[in-house]
Each structure stands twice: as C-alpha cells, then as structure tokens.
Amino acid sequence: MELTISLETVCRIILRAREYEAQVPAVDPDDGSNPSDDRAVEVLEDENNPAVEEELTAIIEDLAEDEQAELIALALVGRGSYDASEWDEALTAAAEEVDDPAGWLMGLALLSAYLEAGLAAFDLSCDDIGQVV
Numbered sequence: 001m002e003l004t005i006s007l008e009t010v011c012r013i014i015l016r017a018r019e020y021e022a023q024v025p026a027v028d029p030d031d032g033s034n035p036s037d038d039r040a041v042e043v044l045e046d047e048n049n050p051a052v053e054e055e056l057t058a059i060i061e062d063l064a065e066d067e068q069a070e071l072i073a074l075a076l077v078g079r080g081s082y083d084a085s086e087w088d089e090a091l092t093a094a095a096e097e098v099d100d101p102a103g104w105l106m107g108l109a110l111l112s113a114y115l116e117a118g119l120a121a122f123d124l125s126c127d128d129i130g131q132v133v
Contacts, residue, residue: 001087001122005067009059010115011126013071016056017112023049053106060102068101069094071115075108078118 003010060068072094076082082090098104105111119125 001084003070005063005070007119007124007126008129009063009067010071010074010119011129013056013059014112014115014126016052016059017115019049019052020056020106021109021112023052057102057106060105063101065095069098072098072101072105074118075105075111075114076118077121078114078116079108079110084121 060071063071069091073082073087073090076090076094077084077087082093108114116126
C-alpha cells in the first residue's frame, strides 16, 4: 500500500484533530463568581475555538478526492472496520459511501486516534516527522 496523500499531511491532520477533540464547551456553573474563589479552574479547559474546526475542515476539503478517500480508509482501518490486508476494500468503501469527507471525518470522536492506528497498521507513524505546523 502506497499513499498518494503525504505522511506529513496526515500528521498535520492528526495534530489539528487532537486540538479539535480537546475542545470542550465552557461550563462554569457560577460564571459570576470571583476567579480566586473557584481557583480559576476554567482556565484548564480548552474552550471551543472555531478557527481550529475551520482549519481542519479546510485542510480536508483542500485534498484531492483520492487523498480524501485514503484518509477515510485510514480511519476505517484504524477503528477496526477493515484490516490492513483489506486496504482496497476500505478504499472502495471510503470512495463510494462518503458524500461529505470533511463532515464524516469531523464526526468521528476519535479521529486522531483512528488515523494514528491506521498508520500503525501499515508500520507508519508521525514519530519521524519534524515540527508539523
């Protein structure tokens, strides 16, 4: 299996997906309280940042159709829907069954983990990739 999508691009998507997955809605039951009284715990939450979602969506949408299909197939292999030996089937399913690649991928709660597991199934990883921005 040889990917047409670059490993650097997949790793960048994984990095941005981690940022996206880490976001939580602001939940402060006593929003009017004094920050020193509640020990300012809200700063520990990574609140929703629409720029992260927009960037991740744009990266995926800017890929060629075959690259989008490969990204989806990697996620399918990573979540166990297909085995690495079934790459062609995963690729076919990705190309035929997904009308909105960015929406489908963004809908996966564990997108970064699935992509990492998909890469690992083919003995690939982001470990040797330098700083991904």
